[in-house]
Amino acid sequence: MTEKQEVASAKTGEVRPADGQPETALYPPVDIYEDADGIHVQADMPGVSRDRLTVQVDRDTLLIEGEAKIQMPEGMNALYADVRSTRYRRSFTLSSELRFEAIEANLKDGVLSVRIPKREEAKPRRIEVKTQ
Amino acid sequence: MFESLFSGESRLFDEFRRMERQMDEMLGRWPWPAGIRSAARGAYPPINVGATADGVDIYLFAAGLDPKAVEISVQQNLLTVSGSRQIPAKEGVDYYRQERYSGEFRRVITLPDDVDPDRVDARYRDGVLQITVKRRETAKPRRIEVK
Missing domain, CATH: 2.60.40.790 (Immunoglobulin-like)
Known part of the structure; x- marks a missing residue:
């Protein structure tokens, strides 16, 4: 199941079947803003390191995916959990004035920053x- | 899914899933007591x-x-x-x-x-x-x- 959304439009949660079991991906909160040079996306993805992060463009869809990994001692029992999945996933539809090939991504302390530059024109x- | 990726660490998340099921069962028996300081x-x-x-x-x-x-x-x-x-x-x-x-x-x-x-x-x-x-x-x- 693929899910798309326009940049700056409503969002919905996503449930993906994995191994026959419904798996709910976390929806990372994002800030999106635009300046003269392009669009900037910042997403909170705590627990994700660079090697477990995927930022990709397929046709006109920007897909952000990450797998959180936290260090846990052997034999741990859960007492309480706000976070019940380790997978983050969110996608946006890009518009044609953006330069897909020039997208830059950066990850620091679990915050992903994506810069999508605009075409010169x-x-x-x-x-x-x-005035006459 | 976690099982396949981090087999060594899957237990905690299995446990979370079990808790989630338990909580769903408990939802039918609302209200249950929440921790007095819980958010x-x-x-x-x-x-x-x-x-x-x-x-x-x-x-x-x-x-x-x-x-x-x-x-x-x-x-x-x-x-x-x-x-x-x-x-x-x-x-x-x-x-x-x-x-x-x-x-x-x-x-x-x-x-x-x-x-x-x-x-x-x-x-x-x-x-x-x-x-x-x-x-x-x-x-x-x-x-x-x-x-």
Whole structure:
């Protein structure tokens, strides 16, 4: 099951079947903003290290996926759990004025930052208003 | 899925899943008592707590935290973690979404009675703050030799 969403539109949770068992992926909270150069996405994905993170573009869909790994001693019993999955997954549909091939991603302390630059011709230009 | 990926570490998550099932069963018997100091679901940061024979491990899922901005204190069996995660809003940009938590936080966790408040250790890695509180030596299960 693939799920898409427009940048700046509503979201829904996602349930993926894995090994016949329904597996709920965590929906990482994101901040998305746009400046003159492009769109910036920041996502909280605590527990994910660089080697367990995937940021990929398939056609016009930006997919962010990560697998959290936390260090646990042998023989641990859970007493309480807010977080009940280790998989993060979220996707966004990109629009054509963005340069998909120039996407940059950075991960620091569990915060993923993705920068999607705009095509040169899509950058805002100031229109001079002429007076007669 | 976890089983296949981290077979050695799957037990905790199996346990979470079992708890989740139990909670679902309990939902039919609402209201059940909640911890008097427990936070509402969705409180920041989310925490998981696991116990071993040696101690209790508390995991706070708090990405992008400045470890210096976190205060951890243990009084008897109450662990308090407070701090702040500030995400300054960028000037001169258009925001489409602002879902990430910004601001102060405080969570209080009731630990088992046999923990030793003097043996607390905390590490921050990949956005997860792990606090380990050891149990008192006398409280550890001991194997009694049968002579």
